[in-house]
Amino acid sequence: DGGITQSPKYLFRKEGQNVTLSCEQNLNHDAMYWYRQDPGQGLRLIYYSQIVNDFQKGDIAEGYSVSREKKESFPLTVTSAQKNPTAFYLCASSRGWSNEQFFGPGTRLTVL
Amino acid sequence: AQSVAQPEDQVNVAEGNPLTVKCTYSVSGNPYLFWYVQYPNRGLQFLLKYITGDNLVKGSYGFEAEFNKSQTSFHLKKPSALVSDSALYFCAVRDNSGAGSYQLTFGKGTKLSVIP
Numbered sequence: 074d075g076g077i078t079q080s081p082k083y084l085f086r087k088e089g090q091n092v093t094l095s096c097e098q099n100l101n102h103d104a105m106y107w108y109r110q111d112p113g114q115g116l117r118l119i120y121y122s123q124i125v126n127d128f129q130k131g132d133i134a135e136g137y138s139v140s141r142e143k144k145e146s147f148p149l150t151v152t153s154a155q156k157n158p159t160a161f162y163l164c165a166s167s168r169g170w171s172n173e174q175f176f177g178p179g180t181r182l183t184v185l
Numbered sequence: 186a187q188s189v190a191q192p193e194d195q196v197n198v199a200e201g202n203p204l205t206v207k208c209t210y211s212v213s214g215n216p217y218l219f220w221y222v223q224y225p226n227r228g229l230q231f232l233l234k235y236i237t238g239d240n241l242v243k244g245s246y247g248f249e250a251e252f253n254k255s256q257t258s259f260h261l262k263k264p265s266a267l268v269s270d271s272a273l274y275f276c277a278v279r280d281n282s283g284a285g286s287y288q289l290t291f292g293k294g295t296k297l298s299v300i301p
Contacts, residue, residue: 077228079228106289108291113194113293113294114293115275115291115292115293115294116229116275116291117291118288118289121288131288161226163228163229165228165229171217171236171279171281173219173231173234174219174229174231174289175231176221176228176229176230177228178227178228179226179227179228181226
């Protein structure tokens with residue numbers, strides 16, 4: 074998990090509320106990613122960013138939004154439009170497109 | 186499109202025995218292949234990767250993987266399993282034909298249980 078921090082570790086949200094998950098890296102990586110992990114489904118890509126002020130939708134972007142104003146930071150907002158937000162969310166970064174990704178410790182979001 | 190399959194949801198092996206976790210892939214160009222391990226309620230940790238070159242790749246914690254282009258496989262192996270190897274293992278692939286494509290496709294994971 075070294076070099077990438079995610080906060081909080083656990084997050085509880087009421088239905089209808091937006092919530093923002095934090096991801097910070099000090100690895101000087103250009104690329105950052107957000108994944109969602111559900112039991113038995115592996116990891117699914119939500120959004121990714123190759124450089125500052127640029128990001129692209131992944132496979133399951135609906136109901137999520139991101140920003141990339143700084144190289145070190147890539148926050149994810151889970152909006153009220155996301156119909157089933159309860160999941161484990163993982164942030165990652167990489168030096169380039171052929172390089173391995175380094176993962177943060179994850180945030181477990183529960184909607185009450 | 187790129188895809189990866191891990192045909193076994195769970196693998197059980199006795200401590201000290203060799204272990205294999207299987208992975209097959211599909212890409213239109215040449216593959217970049219990765220193995221990651223995840224312990225409960227933690228992020229993924231990188232184990233090893235194949236980009237080009239020698240088909241046998243050695244990685245962290247004594248793990249290795251063999252790239253087989255004809256069988257489109259990249260199985261993870263270890264000669265002697267430890268109880269501490271018990272975890273969830275993910276194979277991932279990226280098609281290198283799309284330069285600048287950052288998307289990595291993960292398998293659904295294989296739970297490895299090493300029995301004392």
